[in-house]
Amino acid sequence: MAETGTRTPRERYRDQVRTEIKDHAREQIATAGASALSLNAIAKRMGMSGPALYRYFASRDDLITELVRDAYRSLADSFRTAAETGTDLPGLAHTLRAWALADPQRYFLVYGTPVPGYHAPDDITGIASEIMTTLLDACAAAGLSDGPATPFETHLGDHRDWAGDHPAPPESLHRALTFWTRLHGVLSLELAGHFTGMGFDPAELFASELAGLVEQRGE
Amino acid sequence: MAETGTRTPRERYRDQVRTEIKDHAREQIATAGASALSLNAIAKRMGMSGPALYRYFASRDDLITELVRDAYRSLADSFRTAAETGTDLPGLAHTLRAWALADPQRYFLVYGTPVPGYHAPDDITGIASEIMTTLLDACAAAGLSDGPATPFETHLGDHRDWAGDHPAPPESLHRALTFWTRLHGVLSLELAGHFTGMGFDPAELFASELAGLVEQRGE
DNA sequence: CGTGTTCGTTATAAGTTCTAACGCACGCTA
DNA sequence: TAGCGTGCGTTAGAACTTATAACGAACACG
Known part of the structure; x- marks a missing residue:
């Protein structure tokens, strides 16, 4: 047994x-x-x-590191289960936003202000790359645009260490990065309260950025 | 005298x-x-x-608040002097990036993880709106695109409390917001070290996002 | 039913923020 | 120039914190 x-x-x-x-x-x-x-x-x-x-x-820092690990694990699981159920890129964005809004401080454990001296354990960076792989898969499945390659995409063609042996073309790598940075840009400012009192609905800004991402041309 | x-x-x-x-x-x-x-x-x-x-x-928190205020003041001054010398939108982006890279922790004092209970003093929010006004001026001076208004831009037309009596049209408000969120998305992840070891040059990603912002159509 | 690992305790050290009381020295004013 | 008052730095102390050490008890396992 x-x-x-x-x-x-x-x-x-x-x-x-x-x-x-x-x-x-x-x-x-x-x-x-x-x-x-x-x-x-x-x-x-x-x-x-x-x-x-x-x-x-072992220590207070050890407990915090464990919470950071759990937070990464939670996001990676949310992404993985979403991808396994056939979620497309907008669905993944919705998964990310729901995960962030459910517990803002958990989001900041992953993407918040870093402690200068701190280096995350290897297993945590492993989870981070697992998240990136899921995102890359979704971007590769989303197809390609028709325009010529941008200068940054040619740069990515020569610097794709992070993608490992993933078959995604530079344009998909580019879209994965902008998916990450643009949605994080909206989410982190929203969760930090920088939009409070401005009047507009952060969800609409998020949706607008997402629309730009799936329509290939950005806007 | x-x-x-x-x-x-x-x-x-x-x-x-x-x-x-x-x-x-x-x-x-x-x-x-x-x-x-x-x-x-x-x-x-x-x-x-x-x-x-x-x-x-008066207290440790009081000292930190003072440092936060200085950080806001520093960014507002950098923006203002840049705008006064006739800097356009890309120049403003370069000013922001240089200001961020010069002292990452100062950047996080402004845009980093918030403390749940904390509310910034009124004068700090005043400096924040001063920064926003400078950005809005630059976006208004950058001109308009030719496409139809996006759903978010019509939403902004009805929710422009934060713009006060600024004459900028909704499309300029939209560009100011995306300028803010997209560049912050790249900068905060870069400064937090989330790009280290990935191989590509964060400056090129920043330039790519900036190019999308000035070309109206986002990408 | 013993035995040893594990757990929770108290005591203690060294650090932190912050208040209170005291004394000195400096600068303004007469 | 002489004195007086304000402001500054000190030490003492309270109430915290993280973290270690030593002790005792309870529990699971052979």
Whole structure:
């Protein structure tokens, strides 16, 4: 029989406590931001004393890194399941926007202000490239335009390390990048509240940018 | 005689110490991020003991708010002087990019991850609208395209609170917004290091997005 | 039913922000 | 020029934080 699935009671309890800690951490981050995350406060809310949490996470930074990993994992899963159900490029954009609006601070864990010295673990960059691959697949499936190659697309033809052995042509690489940067540009400013009080509907701006992306010609 | 310019020695000394504190704070933020800013560490580097800094800034948050205000002011000034010397839209984009690359953490003080509870003081939002006005002027001076109005532009025609009484037509408002969101999309991801290791040159992607913006049709 | 790993505790160190009280020194004014 | 008041820097201390160390108890496993 497969012994892998059966975990000892200790392991099951440990995982349960770890997820409970992360739940409280997420709630705290959503309320006051990641910089205000306090292990002590989490411990008190869980009814146990401070240092107990160090049995489950080596440090505060370790806990945050775990939350960042979960955030990447969550986005990658959302993208993957969307792609597996035959979602096209606009559908992927809608998936991204829904994922971002569901938990803004989770979005900023992935795409927010970086800490100068910090380098993400290798597995996290692996998840990031997994997200990129899903996006590339969708862009390759969306077809090509009829215009000539732009200067940046010829540049991409010579600098496509990030695409690995993906068969997508430079124009698809270009569209994947603009999909990423343009939608992130709208979403990050919207989530950061830079549009509040301006009157217009951010969803319409997002839709407008998306329309430009699928119509090949940008606008 | 105008007594306004003459300041007492106490005031001059106070301003000098304040700017010295902010210089150390900026250096510290550039090194380890805004969340790692420590008043104690600044005081020790300046050769004085911790609580002395509270004569100059009411709190740590007050110092950070001051740095945010300076960052906004710096960007607004860069935009204004660029506009006064007759800079067109691409020139404004270059000004923005140079300003961002000169000090990435300063960029993130303005456009980075927001703290959930925080609300910027009124004068900062005033500087933000000053930046927007300069951008709107440049977009209005760039002229109009020949195509029909997009759905979002008609939406903007009814929701132009943020433009105040600016005479720019909805298409110019639209271009100002896309100028903002698209260039921010590229810049923020570049400064956050999300392009490192991908092989292509972020400057070329920036130039590509800029080209799409000035050619009316987006791409 | 022992035995050993794991967990949670308290104590402690070193750091942080920030307030309070004290004293000195500087600059303005008489 | 002499004094007085304002402002500055100090130390002391409270209330936090992260993190380590040592201890004891509970639990699962052989």
